Amino acid sequence: xxxxxxxxxxxxxxxxxxxxxxxxxRTTLVQVSVLDHAEVWEDGRRVTSGxxxxxxxxxxxxxxxxxxxxxxxxxxxVREFAGDRVQDLVIAANHDLGRLAxxxxxxxxxxxxxxxxxxxxxxxxxxxxxxxxxxxxxxTRQAARRADEVWAISPRIPAGRRHPRRFTxxxxxxxxxxxxxxxxxxxxxxxxxxxxxLDMLFRICGxxxxxxxxxxxxxxxxxxxxxxxPGTVFHGVRNDPAEIAAILGRAFCGYAVYRxxxxxxxxxFGFPSKSxxxxxxxxxxxxxxxxxxxxxxAEAGVGRMVSPDEPAVEAAMADIRERPAAYQEAAAAFRxxxxxxxxxxxxxxxxxxxxxxxxxxxxGGAGHG
Numbered sequence: 028x029x030x031x032x033x034x035x036x037x038x039x040x041x042x043x044x045x046x047x048x049x050x051x052x053r054t055t056l057v058q059v060s061v062l063d064h065a066e067v068w069e070d071g072r073r074v075t076s077g078x079x080x081x082x083x084x085x086x087x088x089x090x091x092x093x094x095x096x097x098x099x100x101x102x103x104x105v106r107e108f109a110g111d112r113v114q115d116l117v118i119a120a121n122h123d124l125g126r127l128a129x130x131x132x133x134x135x136x137x138x139x140x141x142x143x144x145x146x147x148x149x150x151x152x153x154x155x156x157x158x159x160x161x162x163x164x165x166x167t168r169q170a171a172r173r174a175d176e177v178w179a180i181s182p183r184i185p186a187g188r189r190h191p192r193r194f195t196x197x198x199x200x201x202x203x204x205x206x207x208x209x210x211x212x213x214x215x216x217x218x219x220x221x222x223x224x225l226d227m228l229f230r231i232c233g234x235x236x237x238x239x240x241x242x243x244x245x246x247x248x249x250x251x252x253x254x255x256x257p258g259t260v261f262h263g264v265r266n267d268p269a270e271i272a273a274i275l276g277r278a279f280c281g282y283a284v285y286r287x288x289x290x291x292x293x294x295x296f297g298f299p300s301k302s303x304x305x306x307x308x309x310x311x312x313x314x315x316x317x318x319x320x321x322x323x324x325a326e327a328g329v330g331r332m333v334s335p336d337e338p339a340v341e342a343a344m345a346d347i348r349e350r351p352a353a354y355q356e357a358a359a360a361f362r363x364x365x366x367x368x369x370x371x372x373x374x375x376x377x378x379x380x381x382x383x384x385x386x387x388x389x390x391g392g393a394g395h396g
Contacts, residue, residue: 028052029382030112032137034101034119034128036060038217038300039145039180040307042268043201046071047373051382055109059097059124061086061218061244062266065104075108079266083244090159093166094123101127115382118143118178122163125170139380142174143196147184147296175380180298181319194376199369200362201307203272210351212258213344214240214278214310216271216301219248222294224284224335231341232256237348240274271304280347281305281312286335288317299324306362311347311354313340328357 029052035041037060045056049068058064061083067075082100089096101124114137119128121144128140144167150160164186171177171187178196179187187193213232219225219241229251232239238258241248242265252261265271275281283301285294294317302324305312312330314321325332331343347354374384 029115030109031055031382032105032109032114032117032128033057034059034105034117034124035143036120036124036145037062037266039298040198040201040300040303042066042073043199043303043307046073047199047369051373051377051384052115053112055105057101057104057108058266059101059104061264063100063104064266065108067108077104077108081264083264089123093163094121094126097123098127105131113137115139116141116377116380120145122166122170125174126166129170129173139175140173141176141178141380142170142187144171144177144179144184144186145298146180146293147186148293149291149296151291176376178376181296183296183319185296192379194372197365197368197372198303200303200365201268202362203268203275203307205272205276205308208276210277210279210310212238212240212277213280213282214242214275214305215282216242216304217283218243219245219251221247222286222292224286224340226251226254227284227335227337227340228282229254229256229259231337231344232259235341235345237344240278242271242274268307272308275304275308275310278305278308278310279351280344281310281330282344283312283314283321284335284340285315285317288315288335292317294318306358306365309355309358309362311351311358313343313347324361327361328354329361330354330358 031048031052031054033045033056035058037058045054045068048054054068056066063080063082065077066073116139117128117137118141119125125142131137132140148160150157167186171190177187177190177193182195233256240260242262244263283299289295297318298320299318302312314332315335324330333339333343
């Protein structure tokens with residue numbers, strides 16, 4: 028049996044990813060983000076799960092120190108949940124956790140290290156911000172050069188493009204299996220910022236009488252809470268899929284609007300990770316022309332892609348409210364195609380990295396366990 032370690036943040040269906048990988052071997056998921064968490068998966072089942080620790084207060088310090096606090100915390104969880112087992116593969120998010128994966132390879136604690144790129148922040152803003160982003164970009168390029176492979180969440184991310192084994196990874200989407208039920212709410216998931224347009228969402232829902240579920244938290248959210256329409260529930264940060272499923276089971280529409288777009292915006296390079304949760308619950312989504320993945324959602328009829336102005340967003344939400352069945356069927360069909368692509372991608376890449384596929388002859392392939 029192979030040993031696989033996922034060093035990740037939060038929000039890209041990390042548990043679903045760990046479940047998929049656990050068909051190939053014992054998979055340890057370590058998450059360091061606004062919540063810290065670790066768990067172990069084997070044969071599609073979670074066999075060990077640690078506590079969730081709130082780290083939202085450490086976010087700024089972690090940025091200022093280029094991920095050093097996150098690496099220290101991740102290292103401690105690796106020691107606790109993976110022990111002394113030599114990993115066949117570590118898949119690590121971005122330069123901060125990627126540097127830990129590369130150190131583990133250098134120390135002989137893993138055979139291979141894959142760098143997983145989730146975002147890119149263009150160097151714009153105040154001078155201190157520009158310098159920080161340039162430094163992060165340099166650290167990311169350095170990590171990409173040394174990794175065995177580079178997997179990017181979007182083809183637009185510039186780092187690692189010269190690597191001979193760089194790939195765009197299709198992430199798996201869970202199926203929450205929610206029964207048909209009345210849905211009369213709107214859902215938002217994320218780390219709220221002015222760019223996410225929650226003030227606009229609150230105005231629209233206030234006029235329409237649609238209550239809102241807000242999953243996530245930030246200092247900015249505290250400044251606009253009073254503008255939320257009646258019936259709005261602020262759930263705070265959530266990482267448990269069952270809790271998120273229960274919230275989304277009441278939503279007829281997901282909200283993933285970004286006010287800024289284009290190559291001068293971070294959203295142009297990123298991924299609407301909140302959409303993975305919406306798709307798992309067959310919740311159609313209102314999106315803007317930001318990340319590369321958004322166009323695929325629009326083309327598949329999973330939701331509506333509109334300009335980030337209030338009348339257009341409101342009209343799209345009203346259309347989804349009137350035609351829920353068509354959008355929900357499109358979401359289910361898209362999820363099936365995406366998951367087939369995710370399974371094929373991981374079968375091919377793990378085979379290339381020396382890890383045998385599920386159901387392979389027990390005497391063949393790689394793996395030391």
